[in-house]
Amino acid sequence: MAISVAPLIEGVFLVCFAEIGIALALAAAGWWLRKSAANLSGGGRLMLGQSGLACWLRFTTVAVPIMFLAYVLGYAVCMDRQSPTNPGGTFQHFPSSFRWAPREWVRRASIAYATPWKQATIWNLIYSPMDTLYFYLFPRTRAEEERLRVLGYYKQPVRILLHPRR
Numbered sequence: 187m188a189i190s191v192a193p194l195i196e197g198v199f200l201v202c203f204a205e206i207g208i209a210l211a212l213a214a215a216g217w218w219l220r221k222s223a224a225n226l227s228g229g230g231r232l233m234l235g236q237s238g239l240a241c242w243l244r245f246t247t248v249a250v251p252i253m254f255l256a257y258v259l260g261y262a263v264c265m266d267r268q269s270p271t272n273p274g275g276t277f278q279h280f281p282s283s284f285r286w287a288p289r290e291w292v293r294r295a296s297i298a299y300a301t302p303w304k305q306a307t308i309w310n311l312i313y314s315p316m317d318t319l320y321f322y323l324f325p326r327t328r329a330e331e332e333r334l335r336v337l338g339y340y341k342q343p344v345r346i347l348l349h350p351r352r
Contacts, residue, residue, distance in 0.1 A: 204260075207256075208253075208256070211252060211253075211256060212249060215245070215248050215249050215252060216245065218248075219241070219244055219245055219248060257316070258316070260313075261313050261316040261320070263285075264284060264285055264309055264313070265282045265283070265284065265285060265309065265313055265316075265317070266282060266283050266284070266285040266304070267281070267282040267320065267321075268330070269282075269283050269302075269303070269304055270282060270283060270303070270334070270339055271283050271290075271303055271304060271305070271306045271310060272290055272301065272303040272306075273303075273338065273339050273340075278306075279306070280306060280310040280314060280317060281317050281321050282310075282313070282317050282320075283303075283304035283305075283306070283307075283310065284304065284305075284307045284309040284310065287304040287305045287306075287307050287309075288304070288305055289301060289302075289303070289304060289305070290303045290304065290305045302337050
């Protein structure tokens, strides 16, 4: 059994690598803006005439696109769009799953076994709006739908016959 190091470090030190990455990105953006403001005023002094609102607007014009880009790139890197979560999930199923999530296990059976589905994680909740957008823009191909239909993800269409054939 392989042990993943990142969750172990997160669990032991109670840190979240995503939060650390976001904090570092915001700190770098703030440092860059302060440095550019100091260079504009000349001599390493900050511009005294600039209001706090102007500094905040400059920061948000840089930070918001960076956060949006980090969200979209994080979805591309972290989420596996080829393997959805369990369609019969307890609360909700997701069309994609966290790339490094373990397989879901059925433990109620006499012998526990792994299902073909990955476990739903907090990353599924974070990226559920991106799932909706991604699968709206790029729907699954027929071959991919058939592969998932064999696994039981898509239910077979139910035909209700009012007058059965004879």
